[in-house]
Amino acid sequence: MTxxxxxxxxxxxxxxxRGEEDRRALEDPRAELLALEEQGELTVQKIDRExxxxxxxxxxxKRIQKAHLWHHKSCGQCGHIPGYSTSIFWVMRKLxxxxxxxRDQTSCTAWNYYASATSNSAAQAAVAVRNFAAALETGYFPxxxxxxxxxxxxxxxxxxxxxxxxxxxxxxxMAKLGKPLVLPEEIVHYSxxxxxxxxxxxxxxxxxxxxxxxxxxxxxxYYKLVEGDAIYDPDIYGGQRTAVVTxxxxxxxxxxRTYSTWFDCCGFGFRHILVQxxxxxxxxxxxKIEVMKEEADPDVVLTHDTGCVTTLDKSQFAAQAHERNVxxxxxxxxxxxxLAMGAHPYKVCQLHWHSADYRPVLEKMxxxxxxxxxxxxxxxxxLESGEKRYLDWDDVDS
Amino acid sequence: xxQADAHYKAPGVAGYPDVPYEEKVRLFGEVKSxxxxxxxxxxxxxxxxxxxxxxxxxxxDFSPRxxxxxxxxxxxxxxxxxxxxxxxECSQCFSCLRCPRGxxxxxxxxxxxxxxxxxxxxxxxxxxxxxxRIIYKIxxxxxxxxxxxxxxxxxxDWGPETGDVxxxxxxxxxxLPPETMHTTTTGWDVADKTLIELYLIWLHxxxxxxxxxxxxxxxxxxxxxxxxxxxxxxxxx
Numbered sequence: 294m295t296x297x298x299x300x301x302x303x304x305x306x307x308x309x310x311r312g313e314e315d316r317r318a319l320e321d322p323r324a325e326l327l328a329l330e331e332q333g334e335l336t337v338q339k340i341d342r343e344x345x346x347x348x349x350x351x352x353x354x355k356r357i358q359k360a361h362l363w364h365h366k367s368c369g370q371c372g373h374i375p376g377y378s379t380s381i382f383w384v385m386r387k388l389x390x391x392x393x394x395x396r397d398q399t400s401c402t403a404w405n406y407y408a409s410a411t412s413n414s415a416a417q418a419a420v421a422v423r424n425f426a427a428a429l430e431t432g433y434f435p436x437x438x439x440x441x442x443x444x445x446x447x448x449x450x451x452x453x454x455x456x457x458x459x460x461x462x463x464x465x466x467m468a469k470l471g472k473p474l475v476l477p478e479e480i481v482h483y484s485x486x487x488x489x490x491x492x493x494x495x496x497x498x499x500x501x502x503x504x505x506x507x508x509x510x511x512x513x514x515y516y517k518l519v520e521g522d523a524i525y526d527p528d529i530y531g532g533q534r535t536a537v538v539t540x541x542x543x544x545x546x547x548x549x550r551t552y553s554t555w556f557d558c559c560g561f562g563f564r565h566i567l568v569q570x571x572x573x574x575x576x577x578x579x580x581k582i583e584v585m586k587e588e589a590d591p592d593v594v595l596t597h598d599t600g601c602v603t604t605l606d607k608s609q610f611a612a613q614a615h616e617r618n619v620x621x622x623x624x625x626x627x628x629x630x631x632l633a634m635g636a637h638p639y640k641v642c643q644l645h646w647h648s649a650d651y652r653p654v655l656e657k658m659x660x661x662x663x664x665x666x667x668x669x670x671x672x673x674x675x676l677e678s679g680e681k682r683y684l685d686w687d688d689v690d691s
Numbered sequence: 692x693x694q695a696d697a698h699y700k701a702p703g704v705a706g707y708p709d710v711p712y713e714e715k716v717r718l719f720g721e722v723k724s725x726x727x728x729x730x731x732x733x734x735x736x737x738x739x740x741x742x743x744x745x746x747x748x749x750x751x752d753f754s755p756r757x758x759x760x761x762x763x764x765x766x767x768x769x770x771x772x773x774x775x776x777x778x779x780e781c782s783q784c785f786s787c788l789r790c791p792r793g794x795x796x797x798x799x800x801x802x803x804x805x806x807x808x809x810x811x812x813x814x815x816x817x818x819x820x821x822x823x824r825i826i827y828k829i830x831x832x833x834x835x836x837x838x839x840x841x842x843x844x845x846x847x848d849w850g851p852e853t854g855d856v857x858x859x860x861x862x863x864x865x866x867l868p869p870e871t872m873h874t875t876t877t878g879w880d881v882a883d884k885t886l887i888e889l890y891l892i893w894l895h896x897x898x899x900x901x902x903x904x905x906x907x908x909x910x911x912x913x914x915x916x917x918x919x920x921x922x923x924x925x926x927x928x
Contacts, residue, residue: 366871368834371878373841375867382869394871396882399833399889407783409819410804411826411905414727416896423888444785456726466895470888513784520788558746558784565782568821570848572782576746610850643867648850669866676865683873684866 320521321353322447325454326476334460335453336475338429345489350516350525350535357481357489360390363428367439368400369599376643377602377624378438380631381483383641386686387634388493393433398424403445404600408564414452418459419466421449426472435477436486440598443482444514447522450476482515484537484597485524487627491544499635500658503546507629508591509538510581510605512598513558538597538626545633550589554580560608561600577608582619593622593654595629609649622651638662639669640689707775707813715767718774718806722762725802731795735759741787741796751780755787755796762799770803778803779818811904819902823909826902830913833889834878838864887924890917894928 330337344356362385370377385392402420406412428435437443453460453476464474487494516523516535526536529543534555542549560576562569582605585591594605606623613619628642638644638660644651645666655662672688675681681688722728741755742748748755758777761769778800787796807815819826829835843854856863864873871879893899894917903910921928 366879368836368878371872372834372836372838375838375864375872378872379867379869394869396871396880397885398879399881399885400829400835400878402829402835404835405825405829407801409822409826410801410808410815411819411902412898413805413896413901414725416892416898419892419896420889423892427885451730452727455730459726462896466892469891469895513786517785517788556744556786558782558786560746560782561784562746562782564779564818564822567825572747572750574848575750580746580749607846607849611848640866640868645863646852646856648852673862673866676862682865683870684868685870686868689868 322450322454322522323478326478329454336473338425338434338475338477340434340478347485347489347524348526349521350523351521353521355479355522355524357485358434359490361433362390362392362436363431363433364392364394365398365424365435365437365442367442367599369404369603370438374602374646376628376641376646377599380625380627380636380642381438383636384494384627384631384634387497388490393431395427395431397427401439401442401445403441404563407441408567414459415462417445418449418453418463421446422463422467422474422476423470423472425475425477426467429475436481436483438483440482440512440515441600443480444518446480447519450480451519480522484515484626487630488524488537488540491541494541494630494634495544498545498633500633501546502633502658504657505547505654506590506592507542507547507549508552508585508589508594509542509549510559510594510596510601511535511538511555512596512601515598538595541626541630542595545630550591552585552588554584557581559601559604561604566600566604573604574608574611577604578612578617578619581605582609582621583617586618586621591621592657593624593629595624595626597626606647606649621649622654623647623649624651632658637689638665640672640684712767715771718810719765719767719770721806722770722802727798728802731798732759732762733793735763735794736792738791741790744786744789746782746784746786747780753777753780758796758799759794774803774807774812775814778807779814808901808905815905819905823906827909827913830893830899831916832877833881833886837876837878839875887920887926890921893917
């Protein structure tokens with residue numbers, strides 16, 4: 294059931310493409326960056342490979358480079374839900390696009406900044422620019438895994454565009470590191486890459502997901518922070534919600550169901566998830582999971598950010614003890630797409646790091662999870678016996 | 692004056708020390724002088740959309756509308772109270788950016804938090820108590836959370852899977868196909884030269900010194916660690 298009058302909105306498509314009188318329609322960070330580059334204020338890393346053009350909230354076209362990408366990893370994904378990162382890499386490999394997984398990368402440090410404020414705008418900008426400079430040195434174009442990194446880097450870009458004194462300060466720090474003040478032509482989140490390439494992903498699909506009911510949690514830091522840069526499409530929710538995740542799930546043939554609290558955050562809270570989790574648990578279960586269960590009864594919740602997967606997945610255990618209406622699998626759309634493309638649920642998607650029960654949705658996708666776990670355990674035995682020190686990409690597809 | 696107004700709590704009840712009016716003016720001056728302040732505040736229609744969208748407003752006595760209004764009115768008494776009581780309840784989700792006026796109450800709170808930390812306010816000390824290990828992790832290693840943080844006693848509410856991860860950590864990390872992710876103490880393998888560059892950023896932007904007032908012990912440990920590492924590399928901090 295949908296509550297959105299999509300057809301009526303589509304007939305008014307001209308309102309989606311706002312006119313020049315709308316202040317927001319004139320905001321084009323890309324053009325402003327290029328103008329600053331002309332003035333010698335900064336360097337812009339250009340898109341230099343084949344790209345897909347997608348529409349953003351106020352109509353500005355955004356280009357998503359397909360290959361030769363520098364993966365700006367997420368500390369929360371790599372640390373606590375590693376199958377999220379692994380699935381992003383795996384899908385890119387399966388589609389035949391080259392990438393670089395750098396060691397010369399730090400966290401954006403924004404999780405800590407939003408949690409504790411033990412930093413400042415100059416430090417945050419310098420951390421962002423240092424990472425972008427590292428990408429430039431390799432020639433690969435940045436692709437940001439974390440929604441908070443993506444949102445924060447867009448904030449940093451705005452601050453650097455608006456404030457010459459900040460640019461001067463960051464340039465000075467970068468000079469000490471022997472690096473330029475550089476920003477990429479577009480700041481791109483991995484979910485935008487998945488959205489832009491959703492038809493190529495669907496073309497490689499080997500598992501039927503048409504029986505899977507999906508609810509989507511759009512990540513706050515993806516579409517609320519510097520909102521004009523997020524992908525919206527008149528053909529998805531009539532352009533009234535971000536199109537990423539939903540567009541991919543629909544391209545794969547899953548049944549996307551809506552629910553009334555879609556705009557609410559997950560409850561992560563940055564500091565709350567670490568030191569005040571009573572808030573996080575309550576919000577995640579009462580405002581998100583229970584509402585989804587009651588209104589949409591999903592088989593799986595798909596989302597596209599580190600904190601959202603963690604919060605919605607981990608918060609359900611304690612609520613189960615109170616016999617709340619919870620108990621639904623949570624994963625990123627990258628993991629879901631990987632599964633649809635035939636990825637191993639443990640070797641690639643690493644679902645054993647998740648808490649909410651994912652097995653029913655695997656069964657609905659036709660995956661024998663008991664057999665898959667036995668296969669994974671056999672691989673672990675190879676590691677324990679010393680036959681191999683690490684598993685590699687060849688192992689996960691064997 | 693403050694005690695007569697329903698907006699304020701009496702200092703004795705509030706649980707933090709009152710300060711002279713001039714000090715509140717000075718603190719608000721620090722908030723207002725941040726380069727982002729003018730980008731975050733344009734006025735207020737009093738429509739309450741920010742409150743309706745705010746997750747923290749549902750669970751705490753907290754209102755992003757009051758944050759924006761106090762800042763717009765330059766009500767230094769109320770801003771001080773908010774810096775001591777309210778700002779750490781914000782979820783920093785930025786749902787309040789739904790504001791039709793273009794305000795960013797979450798952004799104003801970010802600045803207020805920075806000022807609270809910089810000035811060692813009681814609220815900052817309280818909010819960051821128990822958070823030191825996270826600051827240590829991000830500032831010293833370049834990644835915020837690490838696999839070895841997943842200990843069942845630290846996350847008992849996350850279910851038995853946390854114990855499974857903890858018990859099998861080294862083995863399960865070695866089973867990850869990306870070469871950068873075989874780590875247990877960091878999210879991924881961060882290069883040495885990268886860390887040194889990060890240390891220089893913390894030192895040169897004053898970010899490290901920000902924690903001196905709220906956690907002098909942690910500040911001393913981090914400063915020693917960074918300076919030693921830079922000295923090894925022959926780099927002047």
